[in-house]
Amino acid sequence: MSFDPAVYRLCLVTDRDVGRGRALVDIVAQAVAGGVTMVQLREKTATTREFLEEARALKALLTPLGVPLVVNDRVDIALAVDADGVHVGQTDMPVAQVRALLGPRRIVGLSITSAEQMRREDAGRTDYLGVGPLYLQHTKPNASTPLGVEGFRTLRAMTDRPVMAIGGLKAGNSAPVLAAGADGLAIVSGIVGADDPRAAAAQLRALFS
């Protein structure tokens, strides 16, 4: 991978449901102005055409800014808009298959929620891992049991891949997560749902300086 590891510091993960009706591209533009280093476009209910158009708009916004765009799950959409990579979950396409379709130069990320998943072959084949959830998320009652900082530390120690922590993170509770070895933070509602996405991103980014 030719990406600077600094891109894994602060990843905005989109969620249409928490943006309170604001245009996603505007939220992302503000978040990048605040210091986001990578964007993951995640769409779980959009049609393929809507997903594609959103991906194309974000790509046009982010490429001139030097911020990589990663597409959740859909390798075809990533290829169609020439995105910088794909992020998959445990029920998406296996990592080796994603890599075969994307080629060697794009980012492949994987979500990990347990030690058992961390031991599987797929985890070692990625460019980065998204490990979580760290904390309880009231907006995601069906999420996996939170790892907490100690659980996160254990999983972090199992891999030499860059690790982004995810799940219930905001500026006020992320310092211990970075101290536990996170290379970066992946943020959903902490930025997308914030009154001021730029300020929220800047507060998170300040944790790295």
Add this chain to the structure above:
Amino acid sequence: MSFDPAVYRLCLVTDRDVGRGRALVDIVAQAVAGGVTMVQLREKTATTREFLEEARALKALLTPLGVPLVVNDRVDIALAVDADGVHVGQTDMPVAQVRALLGPRRIVGLSITSAEQMRREDAGRTDYLGVGPLYLQHTKPNASTPLGVEGFRTLRAMTDRPVMAIGGLKAGNSAPVLAAGADGLAIVSGIVGADDPRAAAAQLRALFS
């Protein structure tokens, strides 16, 4: 396209919800034994991994039998299993984009429900069109208004592409549709939901002899 136009005669379109719990690969095997000439794998609720595994299983079944496999919507899954093509709807990826990702040798099909859609550029860029719905489908209350045989005849006359009729078709009501110019029939519940998928396919196939 290097496919014999005879592949567009009888297309089985899968639907997990009407298979009454029977394994899809078994239903497809029986349908092919009955005379199905093409299979479109359509999954609207499966995870990407489940969709991929189903596509791989069907590809392994169909390739030795010389029956093309087309994947609904997901170009990435088609590429991953080396399927023979992709079928898109009006809210999926545009045809030119699908073609760019699949290359020139694979089948690209498109669903058409109106004259307005038939006039768009996409329609002329496909290898075949799926035109319908022909008849009222009680299992799809939200489907577009049925074209009926005369409506179908009008759309059929607007294109030189191979046209498969779809929507509420079975052996008993398909002869007038073929007489109106359909090159083939695309069948969902008429085969997938039949007590005997092989017999249902054979009855439909007999309409071509």
